[in-house]
Amino acid sequence: MARQLFLQPHLSPTIEKLERYEFAKIWASTSYHLSLQLAxxxxxxxxxxxxxxxxxxxxxxSEQDLVIVERPVFRPEKAVVQDHELRYGCKDFPGHQDFEQLPYAEIASENAVSEGTVELYMERTTHLFHACVENGQNVAIIWRDVGMLIVQGKDMKMRFYLHFLERLNGTGKMLQALLEMPEMRDSVISRHDTAASQTSSGRVIVLPWYQLETVPKMPALIDLKGCVKGKGDGLWCEPAPAANLCARDQCRNPRAGFP
Structure with missing residues (x-):
């Protein structure tokens, strides 16, 4: 029954609303569990x-001050890079390591849906990602608790949210050392940044909602204190995440429907 959700071109407004809300909750859970497993x-x-x-x-x-930092990394599947002739640099990904899958059963239980429905939504997002890249479109996959994966032209880049790096390293010396690493200088963004602002054209398809996002390019710069420099010379710091926001409120745009 779940597989029919994406095969029916015309659903009633009530069903469409329920479907979008359900999808928003599932993706919020997916993002949370990804961040939890990485932590x-x-x-x-x-x-x-x-x-x-x-x-x-x-x-x-310094010469006498060494710290051990926790650095998140991402490695695309070889088939993704080869099939679409993408460019992605990943020099220090750990090898010979056991990999886990997302806990589909737990995500399904949290959202009162079947495990097959969760897998279907994930497959749909993956299919849309490949279709956008194949068509030469800028595309971004958003994980609100981790960061965003962006493909612009033939360049693929994973950018991590500052609040996720703080979760791994705290806000002291470890975070400062991590942000000063050359590998991280163009890989850190604020949760307030949009995917479109990370592209030269200011246009990108945002997944999993398959929504076209356009915005004038005005990237925010993060200083070593965790503050963000935007328009003008003022600095502002990220507020702490609200603990009790529902999944719909925490998602970027739960009102965006399916294509």
């Missing part, structure tokens, strides 16, 4: 997309 140092493979992991690096703040 527990479990590498996570998302079929058709790639694998996330966390590596530990010894970084020198």
């Amino acid at each position: 527990l140092h479990q590498a996570v493979r998302i079929p058709g997309i790639g694998t996330f992991a966390v590596v530990r690096k010894r970084v020198a703040l």
Whole structure:
């Protein structure tokens, strides 16, 4: 029955609203569990997309001050890069490691749907991602608790949210050392940044909602104190995430429907 959701071109307004809300909740749970597994140092493979992991690096703040940082990394599947001739740099991904899958059964239980429905939504997102890349469109997959994977032309880049890096490293020396690493200088964004602002054209298809997002390019810059510099010279710091927001409120645009 769940597979028919994407085969019916015309659903009643009530069913369409329910479907969008259900999808928003499921994706919010998916994002949360991805961040949780990474915080527990479990590498996570998302079929058709790639694998996330966390590596530990010894970084020198000074000649006598060494810290060990927790750095998230992403490696796309070889087939994704080869089939679409994408460019992606990943030099220090841990090898010979056990990879976990997202806990589909737990995500399904949290949202009172079947495990097959969760898998169907994931397959749909993966299919749309490949279709957009094949058509030469800018595309971004958003995980609100982790970051966003962006393909612009032939370039693929994973950018991680500052609040996720803080979850891994805290807000002290570890975070400072991580942000100063050359590998992270163009890989950190604020939760307030949009996917479109990370592209030169200011246009991108945002997944999993399959929504065209356009915005004038005005990227925010994050300083080493965790503050964001936007228009003008003012600085503002990210507020702490609200603990009790529902999944619909936490998703970027739960009102955006399916194509």
